[in-house]
Amino acid sequence: MLIKHRAFSLVEVLVFTTILSIFFIGAISVVTVSIRNMKFNENKIIALHYAKQLENWLRVEKRIDWGGNQCSGNCCNTTCNFTERITQDGSSTLFCFNQSPISDWPSASLLGCNDNYSLESRFLREVKFTSSLIGGFIAQVDVVITVSWLELGKVQKVTTNAVFSTLE
Secondary structure (H helix, E strand, C coil), rough: CCCCCCCCCHHHHHHHHHHHHHHHHHHHHHHHHHHHHHHHHHEEEEEHHHHHHHHHHHHHHHHHHHHHHHCCCCCCCCCCCCHHHCCCCEEEEEECCCCCCCCCCCCEECCCCCCCCCCCCEEEEEEEEEEEECCCCCCHHHHEEEEEEEEEEEEEEEEEEEEEEECC
16 A cells, blocks of 8 residues: 655745745835834934933023124133124134033034034034124024934934024
8 A cells, every 4th residue: 555645845844934035024024124214213313312301401591691792812811702702713713512411512613513522422413603793792603412322323313403692
């Protein structure tokens, strides 16, 4: 008596294995992209927090002592008001605020943070002030806060804009 065993052929096993492998590779790709997007969004939220933290600190500094006059020479060797400090290097001044919490003004720099990602070891926070004179008096200051970080070899940025004026 001949007993017939029903078994899968090699081709059927290979087709099944291929389909299963494609499914798992697709699932892993979706998970990888989701995790990458989640990490980007996490960094973006933290960067936005740092930008708003600096904006709020600057608003308080502005309210404490607006001043209104422009810096001439070494006006900030001892004390200076808000508008003198932000015009140290002319009408467009760059500052690197890479400490948190913010305790004091850093030195003005033409290079800003100079690619120094030292805020929480992965962020760079700088602010650019542009002032406009009206009759020798600074009436308005445009503020651009940029928080940057490196992600997958590319620089990512969050930028916030604010306008400070005497009428606030």
